[in-house]
Amino acid sequence: MDPIIILHAGIASGTVLLFATLGAIFNERAGVMNLGVEGMMLIGAMSAFSVTVSTGNGWLGLVVAMGAGAALALLHGVVTIHFQADQVVSGLALTFLGTGLSLVLGEGLSKAGTINLLPSVMLDPALLTIPVVGQILAIFFHDQSVMVYVGYVMLPLAWYYINHTRPGLHLRAVGESPTAADAMGIPVYGLRYAYVVLGGALAGLAGGTISLAISPGWFSELTTSGQGWIAVGLVIFAQWDPWRAAFGSYAFGALRRLILDIQAPKLLFGFDNPFFYNPYYGFFLAMLPYAFTIVVLVLGSQQAMRRRLGAPAALGVPYVRGERGR
């Protein structure tokens, strides 16, 4: 159980959660909750793999994945922004729709062929022998997929954009007080559409990252195995802040890897490894990410209550121009 290997793998699989969580942060900051992340990730994973198998171009696959996620999200946008439908139910419908659509369109895709993975970045081995710095490089940079690097670039950009730019201010205004934003001349409907679509594109990117880089291939629903829902939970834990989202995503990624490691025979507790000698206990390990999501939610909401940090004030509330706002 080498901590460097676990953290290295955690960063890689956490990148998927990071994309999905950042996307959800954007649309929730604009006041629209989208519970359809799981469905959008699945359609992204399916379309990315499908396009890459048939064209051999992974980058094209990623673009199509983002488009597919964005298209589904646009449906959610029309239904919740213009038709003022309940965002919870619409998000659930989107998950059904995305799952069903990707199962139907992805029929037989698991045996359709092999792909070249998106490239990974290899560092000079000499760099890795430097004490401390070498270990940090080994965890974060060496032999990581280019998508991991995309995550590193996206993270500070997202934070800066939301908190320190004028469009970011408009984004927050639309989510906190659409009435006031509208009065200031900010296009509430247009921005909400834009960020819902952006959230969908990032969820699609997350799906594509799974099927093209992190655990390549198409395994129907098992491709995402509930990670979209974990992302929805992470948004609350992150209190709508990109840095906390990154921490949560990478920690969850490491947890997934740790679970695999715990079952290995070489692990020494000082007594017989129960997870090795009774593999059925592995089912309890498989519960851990989901149980941890609940724990993380409880902690997040406790802290939010104490510090009076909350969701964007207008989250989940459709904006109707001319009706009394809040």
Next chain:
Amino acid sequence: MTTTASQTSSPIKLIIEPRLTTPRWLSPVVSIGAIIVALILGGGVIAFVGGDPLATYAHIARAAFGDLGVFSDTLVIATPLILVGLACSLAFRMKLWNIGAEGQFYMGALGASAVILAGWVPEGTPRPVALGVMLIAGVVAGALWGLIPGLLKAKLKVSEIITTLMMNYIAIQLVNYFVFGVWSESGFQMSPQFPKMAWLPRLGDYAREIPALRGLTTHFGLIFALIAVAIVWFILYRSRWGYEIRLIGDNPRAAEYAGIDIVKNTVLVMMTSGALAGLAGMSEIAGVVHRLQGAISSGYGFTGIIIAWLAKLNPIVVILVSVLFGGLILAGREIQPAGVPRLIQGIILFMLIASDVLLRYRVRIARA
């Protein structure tokens, strides 16, 4: 939504305006219209992947409602759907988003199986007693699985959407542990079969007295489901508790001012909702599967969400919708690609919530 939208270039104006009153007939008409549009869209996807939509739909109708035998099988699937549809309707009426009916279903099945497989009900117990103990165990297990997110929501304001959903995954792994690790029958992914005392009676069991019933699989769980419908209907529309639930759902602030205990109601409704889903699991395990195994549900808990919504949270309409969806799922088992039933369910739900706008707004075409 803008109140008037006009096409500037054309002399005909499209006017969208809020309705002051919604006629009673409009809601079912819009729902049926939404389903028809959904079926057309679903057919488009089927055609796109190279299927024949008309043949597929005709096949679904024949395979689900074609004769008494298949209709009986449809009712077998409708039974758990009615119960989880009720579970969702009750919780949704209070705007509690219990997405965990799937997990509560599994826990109900686990609880009901446990009392038999662990030998707590001795062999040779009269059937009504054995089934009664299983029913209580299933209901309690489901209710406990609803209690946890209920408490977290009521006391700590933790979103029940995520917690109930996460507990689905946990419940499924827990059932897997017991199926593989504790009660596995010689290494297979299933427990030994229950003794006959733990089987809910089927219509086919009475074929000796009434030959027409031969081979019919509809089981006593359907009676449980219908009784549950009556109880939930009574709770929601004829009891003080139901009034509180509906008031909290419509206007939590007003409910709070009226002195209604929201914390208590949140916990109680989540437990009752879980209990109903747990009963569905018990009925499935004792009426159909007769053993504990993985994959007992095929997503019934999630279908319950759509059923509740399609039925507008009305317990009596839940029966009708469940029978229709039971047919869709039954027939869908033979349809390729395998995702078709789920796809159609998703499109139906989407069309349904989108069509709600027609109940609130009116579209008029007028000359400018």
